[in-house]
Amino acid sequence: MKRIIIAGIIIVISGISCIKRNADIFFTDKNEKINHDEFNYYYSEGLRLKLLGNNPEALRNFEKCIKVDPENDATYFQIASVLLQNGNIDKGKNYLIKAYKLNSLNVWYSYLLTQIYQQIGSIDSSIYFAEKASNSLAESEILKLKLIELYRIKGENDKIAPLVNEIIKKKGINKQNSIIIINAMVQLGYYQDAEKILKQLYEEFPEENLYMRMLADIYVKKHDNNTAYKIYKQFLENYNNRPDEILWVIDFLQKVKRYDDLIKFTEELIKNENIENREKINLLSELINNDELIRCCENELEYLFIEFEKGSKNEEVSLLLRVDLYQKSGRIDAAIKRLKEIIKKNRENYYAWEKLLILLEENRLYNDLYKEAKEAATEFNLSILAKLLFVRAAIEIEDYKSAMEEIRKAKVIAGNDKETIIQCLLIEADLYYRMKDYNKAFEALENVLKNDSINIIGLNNYAYYLAEANKSLKKAEEMINTVIKLEPGNPIYLDTYAWILYKKGLNKKAEKVMEEVIIKLKGDDPEFFEHYGYILMKLKKCKEAIMYWKMAIEKDNKKSYLEKEINSCLEKRK
Numbered sequence: 349m350k351r352i353i354i355a356g357i358i359i360v361i362s363g364i365s366c367i368k369r370n371a372d373i374f375f376t377d378k379n380e381k382i383n384h385d386e387f388n389y390y391y392s393e394g395l396r397l398k399l400l401g402n403n404p405e406a407l408r409n410f411e412k413c414i415k416v417d418p419e420n421d422a423t424y425f426q427i428a429s430v431l432l433q434n435g436n437i438d439k440g441k442n443y444l445i446k447a448y449k450l451n452s453l454n455v456w457y458s459y460l461l462t463q464i465y466q467q468i469g470s471i472d473s474s475i476y477f478a479e480k481a482s483n484s485l486a487e488s489e490i491l492k493l494k495l496i497e498l499y500r501i502k503g504e505n506d507k508i509a510p511l512v513n514e515i516i517k518k519k520g521i522n523k524q525n526s527i528i529i530i531n532a533m534v535q536l537g538y539y540q541d542a543e544k545i546l547k548q549l550y551e552e553f554p555e556e557n558l559y560m561r562m563l564a565d566i567y568v569k570k571h572d573n574n575t576a577y578k579i580y581k582q583f584l585e586n587y588n589n590r591p592d593e594i595l596w597v598i599d600f601l602q603k604v605k606r607y608d609d610l611i612k613f614t615e616e617l618i619k620n621e622n623i624e625n626r627e628k629i630n631l632l633s634e635l636i637n638n639d640e641l642i643r644c645c646e647n648e649l650e651y652l653f654i655e656f657e658k659g660s661k662n663e664e665v666s667l668l669l670r671v672d673l674y675q676k677s678g679r680i681d682a683a684i685k686r687l688k689e690i691i692k693k694n695r696e697n698y699y700a701w702e703k704l705l706i707l708l709e710e711n712r713l714y715n716d717l718y719k720e721a722k723e724a725a726t727e728f729n730l731s732i733l734a735k736l737l738f739v740r741a742a743i744e745i746e747d748y749k750s751a752m753e754e755i756r757k758a759k760v761i762a763g764n765d766k767e768t769i770i771q772c773l774l775i776e777a778d779l780y781y782r783m784k785d786y787n788k789a790f791e792a793l794e795n796v797l798k799n800d801s802i803n804i805i806g807l808n809n810y811a812y813y814l815a816e817a818n819k820s821l822k823k824a825e826e827m828i829n830t831v832i833k834l835e836p837g838n839p840i841y842l843d844t845y846a847w848i849l850y851k852k853g854l855n856k857k858a859e860k861v862m863e864e865v866i867i868k869l870k871g872d873d874p875e876f877f878e879h880y881g882y883i884l885m886k887l888k889k890c891k892e893a894i895m896y897w898k899m900a901i902e903k904d905n906k907k908s909y910l911e912k913e914i915n916s917c918l919e920k921r922k
Contacts, residue, residue: 387416394426403430421450425457437468448477455484462494471501489519493528500535508532521545523553530562539566557586561596573604580604589620591627598631602638610641611648618656625660629669632656636672646677664697671703680711698728705737714744725754732758732768739775743782751779770799770806777809786817807831808841815848824848839871847879855886874904881913890917 394409407430413423424447431440441464448457458481465474475498482491492511499507512532521529526549533542543566550559560583567576580600587593594617601610614635618628635641635649642649653670660666667690674683687704690697701724708717721738728734735758742751755776762768777792790813796806807827814824828845835841842865849858862880865871877900884893894917897910 382417387413387420390416391423391426398426398430403434406430419450421447421454421457424450428460432464437464440464441468452480453484455481458484459491459494462498466498471498474498475502489515489525493525496528496532500532505536509536512536521549523549523556527558527562534566534569539570542566555586557583557588557593560586561593561600564600568600568603576600577604577606589622591623591631594623594627594631595634598634602641605640607641607645610635611645611652614652615655618652618659625663625666628656628660629665632669633672636669636676639676642673642677646673649673664694664699667697668699668703671700675707680707683707684713684716695727698731701728702733705734709737709740712744714741717741718745718747730761732761732771735761736771736775739779743775743779746782748779748783755779766799770796770803773799774805774809777806777813781809781813781816786813786819789813802830802834804831804834804841808844811848812844815844815851818851821848821852825852837869839865839869839873839876842869843871843873843876843879846883850879850883850886855883858883859887872903874900874907877903878907878910881910885913885917890920893917 390409390412394406394413397403397406397409407427410423410427410430413420414427417423424443428440428443428447431443441461444457444461444464448454448461451457458477461477462474462481465471465477475495478491478495478498482488482495485491492515496508496511496515499505499511512529515525515529519525526545530542530545533539533545543563546559546563546566550556550563553559560579564576564579564583567573567579580597584597587597597613598610601607601613614632617623617631632653650670650673653673657667657670671683671686671690674680674686684704684707687700687707690700691704694700701720705717705721705724708714708720717737718741721734721741724731724734725738735754739751739754739758742748742754755772759769759772759776762772773792773796777789777796780786780789780792790810793806793810793813796803797810800806808831811824811827811831814820814827825845825848828841828848831841832838832845842861846858846861846865849855849861862876862883865876866880877896881893881897881900884890884896894914897907897914900907901910
């Protein structure tokens with residue numbers, strides 16, 4: 349949409365610029381060596397081709413104009429307009445800046461630069477050129493409205509108020525400027541003034557539901573939800589089933605916490621055949637993000653989603669909404685069960701397979717993941733994800749032979765895809781590490797770093813494996829320091845750093861790092877508790893060590909081997 353707006357502006361400005369340049373015969377006589385006839389021919393031909401839509405040839409003619417007269421601002425503008433129409437915003441902007449530098453008095457260059465910089469998110473630059481344009485056209489309401497819009501984005505309220513007052517005094521409020529002015533008033537806290545204007549506008553233009561919506565939103569901001577709700581009721585009488593209106597109704601009912609009405613409205617929405625299924629999916633997805641709504645009305649939402657599924661003709665994405673609801677409410681078993689039901693009915697639903705595998709992996713259900721990923725890797729034999737998750741499960745249940753075979757297949761499918769190759773190598777390194785083949789693990793990680801020298805996961809894993817093997821601890825510390833600089837505050841990387849310090853005998857320093865991981869960053873991985881226990885034991889803090897080892901076992905029963913360390917510590921305390 350933004351590109352279309354810019355294109356429209358270019359066409360208008362292009363016409364103005366061309367009229368001006370035709371009056372000046374396209375150039376000024378600042379250089380008698382310029383071949384006027386040649387320049388005029390190429391410029392006119394460029395304009396003709398541009399109007400015909402032959403942009404490549406138009407550009408070639410405008411570039412010839414620059415060779416004849418490199419200081420003609422109109423030519424740079426024409427090149428910019430063609431580039432912008434083609435969607436090349438960055439290059440178009442650079443040519444427009446050249447035009448502006450040659451003729452900074454041309455208000456249209458400033459105005460278009462204002463639009464471009466706003467589109468790319470450079471609000472300070474957008475304001476700079478809007479102010480430049482406004483200085484040249486001091487009476488332009490369009491430019492003042494643009495400045496109000498930009499100052500609102502920047503939060504410069506002190507600059508908004510004078511402009512708003514000036515426009516109201518000189519022009520009054522009308523249909524064209526009302527939205528920007530009212531939004532500015534609301535930002536300034538002028539609720540009563542905005543309310544009065546909106547009521548007047550709605551009386552004058554009763555077909556404009558937007559005014560009614562804005563009025564309701566003002567009452568919400570004033571914490572007058574009852575009045576806002578009355579307007580909502582009135583709004584529904586003029587309701588046109590447009591996606592933007594539906595979104596507003598859902599958003600409004602969530603804001604005022606009218607959840608019963610929200611459920612009722614949503615039920616009507618999913619039965620409405622005039623609304624596309626895609627729009628329904630987007631709007632239902634919004635509800636899943638409301639934690640309070642899920643807590644109070646999970647059963648009602650579940651019913652709505654089931655009803656939606658019945659009318660959605662078994663579309664793959666539609667069937668997954670209920671799974672998202674179960675996940676958000678913490679019902680992981682229900683989510684897994686539902687995904688298996690979907691797959692049973694349609695084994696070709698790849699989205700359901702993918703979601704199931706990821707859910708199983710996230711919840712460390714490796715036995716189930718092994719079975720399901722094995723099937724998925726067969727059903728979708730070109731799916732890298734299915735193969736890698738099968739490898740992950742096979743590693744965890746110590747089926748190293750199957751893991752080795754599947755990672756080989758994954759690397760073949762990856763071909764020359766650098767990112768996928770790196771993923772395969774990282775998992776392959778973990779496989780070799782679990783098999784205690786450290787040299788091959790190091791070799792795989794060296795290959796990762798050849799492809800990406802600052803791969804954070806590769807550097808972290810390499811450092812950790814070196815620490816576990818008690819090898820090259822200085823190198824390991826250098827690696828993990830690089831990682832922490834790239835991503836400070838990550839408990840996983842800090843844990844690796846603490847483990848390296850422990851291996852180097854720097855237990856006091858290691859203890860401080862683990863305190864940050866567990867207490868400050870609230871890290872609760874069983875691996876953290878295990879490591880912290882060893883560090884505390886070295887510092888002869890057996891009581892604390894035992895506590896953390898027990899926490900590790902509680903979170904991961906595979907760490908039952910720590911019972912031996914706990915008993916050893918208890919013996920020392922006697």
